[in-house]
Amino acid sequence: MANNQDIDKGGWAIFYSELCKQIKGLESDGVKKSFQFAGMPMEAAWWQDTEFNAYQIIDREPQALDGYYTPSSKNIHLDYGTFLNNVRLNVAPQNxxxxxxxxxxxxxxxxxxxxxxxxxxxxxxxxxxxxxxxxxxxxxxxxxxxxxxxxxxxxxxxxxxxxxxxxxxxxxxxxxxxxxxxxxxxxxNYNDHSKNWWTITAPSGGNREVPIMSITPNLNTDLQSWKTGLRNFNEIKITRGTSVYQHWKVCGGADASYFDGFFGGNVGGSITFDSDVWADNQMELTIDLQDVKLYTLDRADWWIGGMLSEYKNGPFYDSRFTPATFFGEDGTLKLIPSAVLVGFRPKCELTISDFVYSRHSTDWEGHAGIRIGPFQISSKTHKVTVIENSEKHTKTITFAPTDDRPLIIGVLSDLNLA
CATH class of the missing domain: 1.10.287 (Helix Hairpins)
Incomplete structure (x- = not known):
């Protein structure tokens, strides 16, 4: 971990803090709510109006409590059904x-x-x-x-x-x-297939019956407005002197701002890429998106989230199940995605010293693998230009978006720890 990347100076923490200033409802306390940045570049693919793509976001459990959002292969609706059908009500002398x-x-x-x-x-x-x-x-x-x-x-x-x-x-x-x-x-409600379930079709073919799920408001409608030039986001500036307004919390309420890796180089780049950029006194980053919006994940009437907290401690009919089975660190219902943050046309402008620029010339010149925060920079998604300031001995690299696909910036989840 870079020494200068303390609680008030971490790139992820600063970016999250600045997002919270503009996006209502994004705050997380690490106790009831947890926000995770996307662990890899992710397209908000449900804009294509396919129920299957929405299902892949709503019904996938995040892999880990800490770190970054990566969907697992586990289905929330299946584990929720297992939980409901195994709860045994408290009886004397327990109550x-x-x-x-x-x-x-x-x-x-x-x-x-x-x-x-x-x-x-x-x-x-x-x-x-x-x-x-x-x-x-x-x-x-x-x-x-x-x-x-x-x-x-x-x-x-x-x-x-x-x-x-x-x-x-x-x-x-x-x-x-x-x-x-x-x-x-x-x-x-969970078992009422006639009212609360529907059939979706996977891209590979084949039908699958799952509970009804949706993401609101309509992303495709917003996308069409964004393409016409509608703008509702103020650019974010980050320097070594920027402090946080809203700390990024993880499970238990601890600060998550110590995570490195806000800047990432390509596969052939230097492993010191991130720390060198943060250590540069002349570093200045501007992140500008045409728009950023928080979308709600709706599970309809088959889902009653209050059941998780009400019967979190069991007991359960199946003796193999304990509260940790569902709500421990490796539990299947510990994190339930409730909203997803989507961004459109991310433009990044990074100013660094000539020394740092030249030290990582393979990264800049082979920018197919550069990452800034949750945004992947490649020749397919951005046009890269470099402007030199001979007086300040700096170079300003502009990554202008050329891709119109909406991107997942992060996921907000309800936290249910035993």
Whole structure:
């Protein structure tokens, strides 16, 4: 790690901080939200209006908590379904509310049992004290008959005890319904294929049934506006003296600005490319995009994100599953992408000293592999020009975009750690 790339001077941290000034909703605290820059050049391919390309972003779990966004091969909807169907609701003695009510119910049942036993004893005593009761009380043939007449006082005691039992049983039933209904509703929504699933077609052919997903607003509509010259972004300037406004946080709330690699050379370039540029006192970088926009990832009614936090700690029916299975550092539901940041026509202008420029001439002259932040520079995507300032002994390299494909800058995710 370069010594000068401390918390307030890291290129990624500065770039993220400047983006937060212009993009509402991009802030992440590393506790509930986590933002990751794209770990490799990525086209926002869903602009072609194909559900499959949107599905590849919405339903792919990020590979790692820290570092940069790289989609894994794991499907969020499958792991979400596994999670829902394995949650086992807390029961006594695990839940204090249940225990309290259950103890009261046990006491009420004991009271009811005592009332019935006492009533029966009194009934037997009544029969003994009335040996001719069958003639004197022809309508009393059973204990039930006695309770409705001669034993009405005992019957009232039984009714009062039964009323308490019914009340506590109803309370427990309501508690159980309150606990189970949201989960049962979530499972029902997930399994409702007629309402919440659809069929998508992969580019290679073949149909696949998946839950309904979408990305809003419509990227293709925005792309057409951008191509006409619509502009909603202010350029970002970065120098060695630039400080951060909003720190880039990763999981746990730690600063992520220590990551190196904001500048990258081509395969044949020097491994000191990044640190040399940052160490250059004359370094000045301007990043300008025609527009940058945050797009929302929508999973429709089959997805209820609150289930993850509600039942994060289990327990689970399958003994192989623990909270760490889903929400640990290697868990399958630890990061759920919620928004994706898209940029259009990135233009970069980098001023560096003649010394640093000449030291990495293979990188500049073979710019097919140069990367600045999340943007890859190549002859296919940018036109490169160099202007020399003989008085300051600097060179300003301009990377002007020639590619009209929208690019993924980064992904914002909901963080669910056990």
């Amino acid at each position: 204090p509310d249940y225990v309290k009510t259950d103890e009261a119910l046990k006491a009420a049942n004991q009271e009811l049992s005592s009332a019935k036993i006492d009533a029966n004893n009194r009934y037997q005593a009544w029969k003994k004290n009335n040996p001719t009761h069958s003639e004197d009380y022809p309508d009393i043939k059973t204990a039930k008959d006695w309770l409705s007449s001669e034993g009405s006082a005992e019957n009232e005691k039984i009714k009062a005890a039964q009323k308490k039992v019914d009340a506590y049983q109803q309370e427990i039933a309501h508690w159980q319904d309150a606990q189970s209904k949201p989960l049962q509703d979530a499972i029902k």
